[in-house]
Amino acid sequence: MRGFIRLFACGALMSMAFASASAAADGKTHHIAVQVDQNDPQVMNLALNNVNAVIEYYRTKNEDVDIDVVAYGPGLHMLRADTSPVQDRIKRLKDMVFPGKIVFSACNNTKQGMEKAEGHAISILPDASVVPSGVVHLMELQERGWSYVRP
Template identity: 75%
Template sequence: MHRAIVSLAAAILLSHAFATRAPAAEGKAHHVAFHVDQNDPDVMNQVLNNATNVIEYYRGKNEDVDIDIVTYGPGLTMLRADASPVQDRVRRLKDMVFPGKIQFSACNVTKTAMEKREGHAVAILPEATVVPSGVVHLMELQEQSWSYVRP
């Protein structure tokens, strides 16, 4: 009787182990950070194209992907409400993705320097999140095993 109980317990544990591992393998999550540090519409569009391609690729595989497009230095222009040459594409991409799967990060160090230099507040697109430092944000994402892509 004791042997039967032990065998049954082992069978239950094994079936639970296989049942909990299978979805994790199928549902592998991917994380990629893109870096924009140039005020160049071609570079900005290239990053948006790359992000779109990544999203479409993993959607086709039914796999999850998180994307963070990090801007700093002259690249912050990408997310400026008054100057972004790609703001319509940023909005469309944000709308195209499942909520919370793409983030646009604007460097506050750069924003503060621009405000000081220009003498007025710099408005950031509502689709973006201001992070304390773009460079530090990229470092921290990489420390969390995010892939890093620089155009």
């Protein structure tokens, strides 16, 4: 009886190991949304450091990850063509990742508010896209199962 239990336990452990390897081989894609809502270069760089670390981690595991960096409120400066202190880093990240795996989303509500306050049109970085509302975009990503990070 003890031999049977030992054999059963060993078989169960091997099944779990194969299931884990199988899950990685199944092509599961991880999803992470990163919020930037501060006009602070340190916060922006921390967010990009987090993004880079996630990319590198899953690259070593041969697993895919989709990333959406969502900027709104004062954080929109991260994606403004005229004020972004990190636009070179954003371009490098976009260039190092397979197209579509990292997205930078700029809040249109914030953009319109800044345009009204400043009295002129605001250009967003070419590596970013505009979403109607940054907060709503984050909420909808989370509702679809995306993980959420705020540096």
